[in-house]
Amino acid sequence: MTPRQEQIISQNGAGETDQPNPEALPKAKRRTFTAGYKSRALEEADKCRQQPGQIGRLRRRESLYSSHLTTWRRQREAGELAGLTP
Numbered sequence: 794m795t796p797r798q799e800q801i802i803s804q805n806g807a808g809e810t811d812q813p814n815p816e817a818l819p820k821a822k823r824r825t826f827t828a829g830y831k832s833r834a835l836e837e838a839d840k841c842r843q844q845p846g847q848i849g850r851l852r853r854r855e856s857l858y859s860s861h862l863t864t865w866r867r868q869r870e871a872g873e874l875a876g877l878t879p
Contacts, residue, residue: 838851
């Protein structure tokens with residue numbers, strides 16, 4: 794094996810002398826939302842429907858996806874959120 798091939802293998806993390814890459818970030822954890830937060834976000838989103846662009850502003854501010862709101866609305870309609878609140 795040429796020195797260049799050894800260098801490429803060591804950069805790719807393959808080989809017998811595997812060491813953790815100090816530049817690699819730790820695996821991110823998923824965010825979790827409480828039932829209270831979901832309820833408040835949905836209330837605010839309902840108020841935002843009156844003016845165009847307000848829901849987008851809310852989603853950007855809170856770093857939410859539209860699927861979050863959709864799922865939470867379905868949970869609210871099914872009564873799942875009410876059961877989680879203290």
